[in-house]
Amino acid sequence: MNRRNFLSLGAITVGGAAAGTLAACGTGAGGSTADGGELRVAQYGSAHRMELFEQLFTAYSQKNPDWSLALDAASNDAYLDKLATQVSGGNAPAVMGLFHNAVAQFARQNALVELDPYLGDALDTSTFTDGIVELGRIDGQVRGLSYGDNAHGVMYDVDRLESLGLTLPEPGYTWEDFLTFSADITRAVDEDFYGTEDRSSQLDQVFKVWLLQRGKYAYTESGELGFNQTDLTDWLELWQMLRDEGAAPPADITAEAGGTFDSSALIRGYAANHLTYANALASMQALTPATLRLTTNPIDPGGQGSGHFIRGSNWVGVYSRTEHADAAVDFLDFVLNDPDGVAILGAELGAPPNRELRAELEYSEPEQDFIDYIDLVTDEIGESAIPLAQEFPPSWSDVNTAFTAAVEDHRFGRSTVEESVDRFFATAESAIQASA
């Protein structure tokens, strides 16, 4: 850590402590129910997204002249640090955009308002996809809502497929189809290019879907691991086979890809697809001249279902210590249910949850493909979704790290399947115990 980082860490610590004291004094005297004022809204994401939020603010203020809105923006990397520090200091924005894996964490620390009293009257969710609101129920109370619906999916460079005389795999294609299809692409292209990228180390984005096809969840409701040694062994061997057959790249090529869109194998030009969340389509499309289209993950024909389900994409909660909770909810109702609000946001944060308004909107080409895909998952192949609290138990980050390490160790040939599996379960189980 260099000196500047250390100093800023210090400043955060001291500043946070000082602000905490001030805020503690403030809450005693507070409790005013002002019918106007400034509403702070925190949001992460691109500059384009921030522009849309500014438009939302203008539109909302026109209908509610007593309220002005202020954006508390940060890039994805810095966002949670900043927000958590603000919460620690007692001065976080009233409306807090949250990554899906942070909602339960913030809720467990009582940083989010219980939304149950608002649902129905103040915030109508009757047009939302069945069950989606329940996903945000944490410790008995709804603490977060999703700005948009989302699902797991695979995007392909269909121009590349077309040039090889291939077409986008139809939703419902099997893992066996996937192996043949991917290996064919690798063989057909001369240069270092592979039919599929290797994202087997991604528990949340990829493994989870395959696991659900076996009728299992990554975690049980009580936060224990929901799969066993056999499942992980099969998973590692499946991807070893994909690599051996040339369908997926070797370990060192995979290791060059980063976690961001622009460092993905698809954008860097050495794989035909990207396995991720479907709402990434528009952002990925913006990075390449090739046409990208969505399809499902491969499916296990002998399995217990498609493994796909509707989930929230970008979440939002109301800060538990704000004085403007009512106004914050009213703003969210505008964003989610007012035709003007929904039209401004479009599919930027996922498919609009209000399905009536979703059907009326016009979308850009990749957005329309995304919306169609979400409708497909919602109406045809989707299964019941996993509540956030179960999807992200307190230990999820440590378990994720252990999962990635185990898969990468095996991928690089540093450990056998058995060693990787044993190491993962030992590390993950001790992490779960430590967080209990």
Added chain:
Amino acid sequence: MTTVVPTSERAPETVGGVQGRGRRSGPQNVWAYVFLSPWFVGLLVLTAGPMLVSLYYSFTDFALLSEPNWIGTANYERMFFQDARFWAALGVTMRYVLISVPLQLAFALLVAVMLNRGLRGLSVYRALYYLPSLLAGSVAIAVLWRQVFGREGIVNVVLQAIGWADPPSWIADPDTALYTLILLRVWEFGSPMVIFLAGLRQIPREYYEASSIDGAGKVRQFFRITMPLLTPVIFLNVILQLIGAFQAFNSAFIISNGTGGPLDSTLFYTLYLYQEGFTNFRMGYASALAWVLLVIIGIFTAANFLVGRYWVHYEDSDR
């Protein structure tokens, strides 16, 4: 963590020196302290205060979102007895420090000796060679490094041109990733080089003249005159670079996308500390990690001072 901060800590020494020599009158001292006050306030509020708070946090389960609870030495116990990644990070950092510091100093000394031979346009060369030091800590250079040592990077283009058919990705291979970071560190040889140059300038020419009359060659002169008289400067550089290397963060953070990968091969101690504190929000544990790092750096520095007695020669001392 910030035990030695050369530029700012030099300030009070200077004042002490003035005071000691001249015994100046009171008002001048007052003004000295007035002018120093920004630095003192910074020390207390931005360094000493947070350090004490972090010492307290290291005995708590502080998780940023909630109030800290006292948990005694649990963080330290977990670190030493249960946390495999702590030992992995420590191992990576030790290798980085123990390899990069000697290499960097040897290279800096080599360049300094070459530049000290009365070249025309010395200042231009000095500036040129110093340039990487100004740039190397930056995000831009780390991003560039990622490209240069990537699979299709310029290094591999050259290697392929001279006949290595399929060179690996140096960044993505767990066996070589750390060495690209070490190389980046060595490339930052500018500031020790400038200090070496200053040291070389201090060595009286007469010693060389006298020795060459006695028939000593260049090599013998280097090992019998230059090196012994340069030991105080070498000592200073070792201490500074050791501390700097222990604290290295940016390069690993950028090159591994913040993960310390591949396979934790670039998981610097500071990077692990950052992950624990700011990704997992375990501020209590991160504080404990920071204090252990401080102690480790302290031990290394103290050991250097102890061993230094036997190899550092000060010209004005009896030795």
